[in-house]
Amino acid sequence: MLSIKNLHASVEGNEILKGIDLEVKAGEVHAIMGPNGSGKSTLAQVLAGNDTFEVTAGEVIFSGDDLLEKKTEDRARDGVFLAFQYPVEIPGVSNMQFMRTAVNALRHHRGEPEMNAAEFMKLAREVSKQVDLDPAFLKRGVNEGFSGGEKKRNEIMQALMLQPSLAILDETDSGLDIDALKVVSDGVNALRSEDRAILMVTHYQRLLDHIVPDFVHVLADGKIVKSGGRELALELEERGYSWLGIAEDEATEASSAN
């Protein structure tokens, strides 16, 4: 489904991704781990089409197409979804209006009729329960006055509404208490299916207790330095990153920079 080859990307002349290779098949869940500043979030942003980042080399094939050629909105319509680490607020635009516009943009792209307000509300109510959000939040502005946890749940709700074929989750676990983590994880697990791939960017192992990945990759200084199964994450938790040749001070520095 997703094939990344030798991907290089920079921002303002600084190279962040220095040759990423990654194969993700439908039905798989991949976790990308690594110290802060290693390029995890950049990878997520580049795949979603944030043009703050410049791709300087490499290719990304998604469902047979050259992903990097496509505009952000076209990638989304083809099924790429990014759950943001820091979802932005859009004052005055209700969640309902925002999500309905998004759902209908995707339906339109697939040649399906638009969902009317009543149909949409029915669906939105069901899904909001799934992520434990009060349906009243649908009337509030997008992320306006949301707590950190609400924002993250809202991102997962959007993934459930839009049913992407590739869901990229950028630090979806950060800032969540244990209950919220459970809710979010349940939402993500509900997304798991044979025709969908999930790419999880995370700093912590704890998320992987709830969402068990098929593969774990360690990213350091813009490259994947180690790949393995679930057990790799546990090993990282126990031993840190240094045994992989990642300087402790780099990891520490990066952590403190966070």
Added chain:
Amino acid sequence: MATTDQEVTELIKREYEHGFVTDIEAHSFEPGLNEDVIARLSAIKKEPEFMLEWRLNAYRRWLEMEEPDWAHLGYDKIDYNSISYYSAPKRKEDMPQSLDEVDPELLRTYEKLGIPLHEREMLAGVAVDAVFDSVSVATTFKEPLAKAGVIFCSISEAIRDYPELVQKYLGSVVPHTDNFFAGLNSAVFSDGTFVYVPKGVRCPMELSTYFRINAANTGQFERTLIIADEGSHVSYLEGCTAPMRDENQLHAAVVELIALDDAEIKYSTVQNWYPGDEHGKGGIFNFVTKRGACMGKNSKISWTQVETGSAVTWKYPSCILRGENSVGEFYSVALTHNYQQADTGTKMIHLGKNTSSTIISKGISAGRSSNVYRGLVKFGPRAEGARNFTECDSLLIGDRCGAHTFPYIESLNKSAVVEHEATTSKVSDEQMFLCRQRGIDPERAVSMIVNGFCKEVFKELPMEFAVEAGKLLEVSLEGSVG
């Protein structure tokens, strides 16, 4: 986000949709202004003697007045002698009695604008007094209004048929001495709307006028007078579009509202005159004086405006709160892009006890435009317990536009309370990225974000207007963001 900037710029470039010229033979005066022109104008309109006197007085005074230059605006000086002061669509005999008699070319023009009179008539239940250039050509729903005792006609008719009301109220809120443009309008106003709602009557429908500037080089000088007698209620909608032109066209309208005891007037405007092209060429110069007087106790005047058009806008719909407990409101969305300039806001003059006013202003600047909020809140010595709340928000799209806020507060009464809030924000790259990542077109995203920003004002608009206003913003924004 260079790409987004570029995309936005592309979007902004979309041409003015309403830029077409209706081919109707116009009966126009040669350019130029003198007492003879005014006399001819008054004669064509079959006005009574008092009106000609009134106009000439205003004209003589106007000659001594100077064009104001305090606004944050820059434009080439207007040559008032290069303007034609009368233009009317040619008509066979008298005024058409029904839509069937209206020039089909004109009706097609309205259809192109998406405001077919037929549909409006049937679906919206709105009486439309359509002003095409300078003369009212179609008025609908006169009968149900007449049954309620509401007078809704062109100001020219009112001058002939209701001279007492006109003499009593015309110029009572905006005297011809008020300012340069009001003076000019008083001398040469071509046509406009007159509304009188009698005591205790709630106007059975929303009244609406569509203004449209058409003939080349023609100044348009609308005059609107709305009187709500004791305990009455009326909602009035004004909307405008204009065909594309190279020459700047001057528009200097005057609107006067009078609310007596316990009366309420709601005045809503959607203004979409030609703003000029993307290089700042052409476009309407819009110098408008709009003012309402809450004369009676517990009266209320509410202005809601959505301003997206004109090359230059100079407009301050205001309220004089004379009656005890009277209420003034101003809700405004002003959007500028390309080289548009807007200097707009309001004046709330608190004279009576316990008067209150609310100002919500939303300015949106895109392209290289300049958008100014200028507001005055004044409390007279007898305005015991008066209060005002002002909220001025500016939204910037891109980094080449400007937003300025000039709030003035003058208080001669210690018990008066003023609250003022102001914010400036940008349509951010992050917001755009979020929308696009969810599959939403950049153009749709900008429009959605801007509509969200304007929500507080849009909810004040009558339903059908709110929809139109949303669409208008979408067309007018035609891209923008950075």
